Amino acid sequence: MPEITVLMPVRNGERYIKESIDSVLNQTLTDFEFLIIDDGSTDDSCSVIESIKDPRIKLYRLEQNEHISHATNYGFQKVTGAYLARIDSDDVWYPQKLEKQITFLK
Numbered sequence: 573m574p575e576i577t578v579l580m581p582v583r584n585g586e587r588y589i590k591e592s593i594d595s596v597l598n599q600t601l602t603d604f605e606f607l608i609i610d611d612g613s614t615d616d617s618c619s620v621i622e623s624i625k626d627p628r629i630k631l632y633r634l635e636q637n638e639h640i641s642h643a644t645n646y647g648f649q650k651v652t653g654a655y656l657a658r659i660d661s662d663d664v665w666y667p668q669k670l671e672k673q674i675t676f677l678k
Contacts, residue, residue: 574604575653576605577653579609579656579659580596580659580661581661582617582621585615586617588662590624591664592659594624599665600667600671604628605628605653606630607632607650608629609632610632611634611639612635612638657673
């Protein structure tokens with residue numbers, strides 16, 4: 573079981589999602605699963621996500637747009653980590669974000 577689950581809902585985030593995903597994957601703390609919930613995107617968001625080969629990424633697709641609260645709650649049901657970190661598809665994290673937060677929480 574991973575220490576942290578990172579949860580990212582996305583809807584039509586093609587423009588920024590690669591940079592956002594890379595900022596999560598490049599964390600100094602690496603013991604996490606990365607759940608991405610696609611909320612019925614009509615752009616190439618899923619293609620961008622699928623082009624990134626990392627076993628920590630798990631992509632779940634909702635058939636139609638259910639809105640961010642539904643997509644986030646759907647993701648909450650998939651969490652297996654002891655801790656949860658949430659990121660939007662247009663956010664970027666500093667490389668030590670998770671490490672600093674876990675250190676503080678512990």
